[in-house]
Amino acid sequence: AQSVTQLGSHVSVSEGALVLLRCNYSSSVPPYLFWYVQYPNQGLQLLLKYTSAATLVKGINGFEAEFKKSETSFHLTKPSAHMSDAAEYFCAVTRSGAGSYQLTFGKGTKLSVIP
């Protein structure tokens, strides 16, 4: 079984400040990990994904995440927040082996950017 824990249902940062959204996972097999973003009244958009290649993954809109097996973490960062980053962010996990199709999501973190 897999699970995802996102620490902090709501995070506020000032425009230009570092964004750090935390995600810890639990998986009995090597995982594939994802970050999705959801803007109001829209579907989910993939930001980045980890599939066992490089542990530092770069995504769209200046976001990146680092897979740390020892900490079972996959935290999302961006050096400088922009107003347009205000949205809800979801971390998700799926198995890398057989039956690896369904995504298990965290509860989400709503990011507010203060001008």
Added chain:
Amino acid sequence: GAGVSQSPSNKVTEKGKDVELRCDPISGHTALYWYRQSLGQGLEFLIYFQGNSAPDKSGLPSDRFSAERTGESVSTLTIQRTQQEDSAVYLCASSLARRDTQYFGPGTRLTVL
């Protein structure tokens, strides 16, 4: 190219009525998924289709929920005798193959009065 589309975007129904939600996947995508997003439960997997294989229905919450997909095209999710707890956003996603990135549609917001 066109993304995943879903219809209707909003649906308001009365308790006890049946509803049908539609998903048009990205052309050429063999895998299709339905998820539900609700305030209490977050994002939950419902059902998965892969080509002509038997679907994985393990996430369907009750036998009032069913889904169909014809080949590698449109899918419909049917909820019979709707209950207020069925109120949620129903999201559809498709991927090129089973392990590939899932691309999501905008969702159908269902409100059961």
